[in-house]
Amino acid sequence: MNCIFCKISQKEIPAQFVFEDEKFVAFEDIHPKAPVHILVLPKEHLASVLEAKGELIGTTVEIAKKIAAEKKLEGYKLVFNVGPAGGQVVEHLHLHLLGGWREKPGKVEV
Ligand code: 5GP
Numbered sequence: 001m002n003c004i005f006c007k008i009s010q011k012e013i014p015a016q017f018v019f020e021d022e023k024f025v026a027f028e029d030i031h032p033k034a035p036v037h038i039l040v041l042p043k044e045h046l047a048s049v050l051e052a053k054g055e056l057i058g059t060t061v062e063i064a065k066k067i068a069a070e071k072k073l074e075g076y077k078l079v080f081n082v083g084p085a086g087g088q089v090v091e092h093l094h095l096h097l098l099g100g101w102r103e104k105p106g107k108v109e110v
């Protein structure tokens with residue numbers, strides 16, 4: 001399958017990883033829209049949250065919370081784009097973790 005996030009998960013394409021376990025990875029977005037912009041995703045190829053069970057979505061969010069705590073983010077945004085009409089470009093489920101603004105929260109379009 002010609003999926004960029006599958007290839008990153010399988011280390012066929014490099015990325016700046018910040019987390020990995022048996023089933024999930026997190027890495028820095030190549031075009032950051034915030035001072036901290038990390039993508040959290042399951043290694044399993046699922047097109048979007050529409051294909052995912054609640055438990056998997058929950059674990060994805062928990063990993064993002066853990067990374068945000070490690071990075072000492074005071075506040076942040078968590079975004080799932082769902083489908084092309086929702087702004088999703090890469091058709092492999094991923095959660096955007098955005099934060100690190102110094103003053104007021106940034107307005108982001110991801
Ligand atoms: P989407 O719009 O699908 O929700 O978000 C896809 C995100 O993946 C975008 O923010 C984009 O910058 C990021 N992205 C696309 N290709 C790559 C890549 O090859 N490496 C990394 N690290 N991020 C990517």
Ligand code: ZN
Binds near residue numbers: 004005006044046092
């Ligand atoms: Zn994939």
